[in-house]
Amino acid sequence: MALSLSNFPSITAIKSTQNPFSVKMSPLTNNISVSTKSTNKKLPILLFDVMDTIVRDPFYHDVPAFFRMSMKELLDCKHPNVWIEFEKGHIDEVELTRNFFKDGRHCDIEGLKNCMKEGYFYIEGVEELLHDLKRNGYELHAFTNYPVWYQMIEEKLKLSKYLSWTFCSCVIGKRKPEADFYSEVEKRLGVEPANCIFIDDRLKNVDAAIEAGFSGIHFKNAETLGKELSLLGINLLKDVQCAN
Numbered sequence: 727m728a729l730s731l732s733n734f735p736s737i738t739a740i741k742s743t744q745n746p747f748s749v750k751m752s753p754l755t756n757n758i759s760v761s762t763k764s765t766n767k768k769l770p771i772l773l774f775d776v777m778d779t780i781v782r783d784p785f786y787h788d789v790p791a792f793f794r795m796s797m798k799e800l801l802d803c804k805h806p807n808v809w810i811e812f813e814k815g816h817i818d819e820v821e822l823t824r825n826f827f828k829d830g831r832h833c834d835i836e837g838l839k840n841c842m843k844e845g846y847f848y849i850e851g852v853e854e855l856l857h858d859l860k861r862n863g864y865e866l867h868a869f870t871n872y873p874v875w876y877q878m879i880e881e882k883l884k885l886s887k888y889l890s891w892t893f894c895s896c897v898i899g900k901r902k903p904e905a906d907f908y909s910e911v912e913k914r915l916g917v918e919p920a921n922c923i924f925i926d927d928r929l930k931n932v933d934a935a936i937e938a939g940f941s942g943i944h945f946k947n948a949e950t951l952g953k954e955l956s957l958l959g960i961n962l963l964k965d966v967q968c969a970n
């Protein structure tokens with residue numbers, strides 16, 4: 727059963743293209759996190775982008791350095807579409823390797839993967855935030871454009887301690903900011919967009935989420951995110967009722 731905003735008597739929905747928040751709190755109360763009787767889910771549910779929101783994306787610095795190129799040189803010789811196809815799960819690693827460069831030159835895919843693995847780190851302060859959210863009982867899901875290499879991230883950083891890898895472009899076959907990707911949330915979680923907060927470092931992905939009815943936060947850094955979540959009524963403090 728889908729949950730609706732009526733589960734949150736304390737919040738009012740607002741739509742704004744300027745303000746990244748699509749939900750604001752009533753002055754009567756500062757807590758929008760309620761458990762529903764029907765599903766026992768604690769709301770709102772949090773949907774996190776991964777690259778450059780939770781995990782540093784090695785693509786922008788490490789990958790050009792690996793190929794001994796500038797980013798411009800790399801973009802000039804890389805195939806323009808294969809990475810997107812790989813992110814959508816339409817092609818596998820073998821085909822990525824074969825077509826990585828437009829002119830068909832060899833790509834050291836194992837070297838590239840090692841370079842990526844070495845470059846994955848938690849963005850400063852974000853793991854602590856995820857820990858606090860998890861401890862306080864919030865349900866967290868990844869909502870990411872990424873290929874099957876998300877498993878390398880999991881292997882190194884163990885994000886599944888905090889979230890489920892529910893919305894990966896390579897599994898769902900859709901990418902942000904396509905509206906179809908966002909509509910998977912209600913289908914798969916049975917929760918209306920108004921009961922979810924979407925967090926992403928790319929403004930266009932946040933705008934698409936707000937357009938689809940989600941609350942949206944444009945990620946800049948962990949400190950600001952913590953403040954913005956608190957403004958939306960998310961409790962990050964250790965609660966006496968929490969077991970750990």
Ligand SMILES: Nc1c(NC[C@H](O)[C@H](O)[C@H](O)COP(=O)(O)O)[nH]c(=O)[nH]c1=O
Nearest residue numbers: 775776777778783785809870871872928
């Ligand atoms: N083009 C290649 C990228 N690009 C970086 C991707 O845009 C990014 O990693 C991914 O799409 C995540 O986006 P979001 O955080 O979900 O918005 N990265 C590579 O590693 N290799 C490429 O060829």
Ligand SMILES: [Mg+2]
Nearest residue numbers: 775777778927
């Ligand atoms: Mg991102």
